Amino acid sequence: MRVVFLTHNYPRHPGDVAGAFLHVLARALVAQGVAVRVVAPADGGETGPAELDGIPVRRVRYGRPERETLAYRGTLAGAVTRPARWRDLAALFGALRRAAREELARGADLVHAHWWLPAGVAAAGQGPGVVTLHGTDVALLDRLPPLRPLGRRVLRGALGVTAVSTDLATRAGRVAGLAPGAIRVEPMPALAPAGRAHGGGGAAVVARLTRQKRVDLVLRALAHPDLAARGVALTVVGDGPERPALERLAREVGLGARVRFVGEVPPAQVGQYLAAADVLLATGVREGFGLVAVEALALGVPVVACRDGGGLLDIVPDGGGGRLVEPSPPALAAAVLDLLGDAGAAAAALAAGERWRARLAPAEVARRYAAFYREALGAA
The missing domain is CATH 3.40.50.2000 (Glycogen Phosphorylase B;)
Incomplete structure (x- = not known):
């Protein structure tokens, strides 16, 4: 043929x-x-x-x-x-x-x-x-x-x-x-990254910084008093036209040293940032697919996505290794707290990731x- x-x-x-x-x-x-x-x-x-x-x-x-x-x-x-x-x-x-x-x-x-x-x-x-x-x-x-x-x-x-x-x-x-x-x-x-996350780095976002990715919701969620009290950090991997506005917003909501903007990195380096994360926030609206969520799950990193996330809904489970929530800072903050307190979330994420690894x-x-x-x- x-x-x-x-x-x-x-x-x-x-x-x-x-x-x-x-x-x-x-x-x-x-x-x-x-x-x-x-x-x-x-x-x-x-x-x-x-x-x-x-x-x-x-x-x-x-x-x-x-x-x-x-x-x-x-x-x-x-x-x-x-x-x-x-x-x-x-x-x-x-x-x-x-x-x-x-x-x-x-x-x-x-x-x-x-x-x-x-x-x-x-x-x-x-x-x-x-x-x-x-x-x-x-x-x-x-x-x-x-x-x-x-x-x-x-x-x-x-x-x-x-x-x-x-x-x-x-x-x-x-x-x-x-x-x-x-x-x-x-x-x-797709070739999902090998290995398993070691965590300890808090929350992560891996995305092109455009309005469609709604990273502003993540910054406002991190400013929630419960996450602030726990000192949950955020690493933002990616670049794009919204980066200056997002950096200003991070200062305005008082995130200070809790947030780090890494910028764009080569695809081969994305895995190391995911492996350091305790949870990935994938907040894009109407995503075509959402490969980064697969990559996170494959490493055993739980994922939070929004109910209007389009293709992400095929990937992210609502329970176990993931949470699906409304696109609002309070809902995202609650989901992060829930996953950080769930001792079985990482193992469930890894199992979901292995299924996607085989499918892709x-x-x-x-x-x-x-x-x-x-x-x-x-x-x-």
Whole structure:
């Protein structure tokens, strides 16, 4: 079977984090006998190496180098609402569409479009194809009603659709008018960190510091008198546009030396910060998945998430090694106190993490996707 990954996010070089999980999936599929070829956009005129770890990668040009900034940088969703970038978006769609058509003409059996926009739009009508929803694409359907007819057409026209969480599948299925369960929930592969947490560092947040992550709730929760009395510390790992405001808020609520902003760290170092934590707070709203929660549980670190956390609700148990609460500082503070006082929480978290480790093992995810491809082609 020959499959083409069509995507606007794929590592540009060894160690690149952009779409790194797709590279893990591609390699695992190849190990199971599926021939994978990747088509992705150029980045600022750079087309990069022709292969990455043996995976053929074709980077397509779609404009002048200074205009090729829609992929890899987290800017595509914003460009959808900026008329000044619509011509660039149209050029991107066209380049991906031509490449998909060419790959199918050269013998590919199936196009696997990652994110319905832009790849799903580009692949629509070109030949056999499936779509995977990753999160930001479903958020566009929520936020921009004019896009919904296009999204509906892409999802209903695909041979099959997967989403990385139940929340995404439910939201997208509702927009597309698909029956419950028509969008299959299949997370991407991940290599959870090995070992076990030693704790002692208090609470932790690992996130890009944006409003969607709601780290302000965590800071206000840490200022709760009961947590202040126990001297519970907080380590914030990550950077982003909200960092200055969050640092000001930490001072305003009197956290002082109890809070530490580490900034962004290489992915390989995240595990050491999680291993030092007694509890992870994952307070994002409508997360696509929430991999950091899996990583924490795999180390035996209990996790607190909010009931509107989207994909986090697939991961974080409400009891045992986790707590699901309303998105308010008092509720978060109570959950932290509850977990810190629960002698069995760490062991329960570790057990939940082991289940996720097995489910997200690259070979297992690749096995499920290979079966999904065969089913889709059988229904064509």
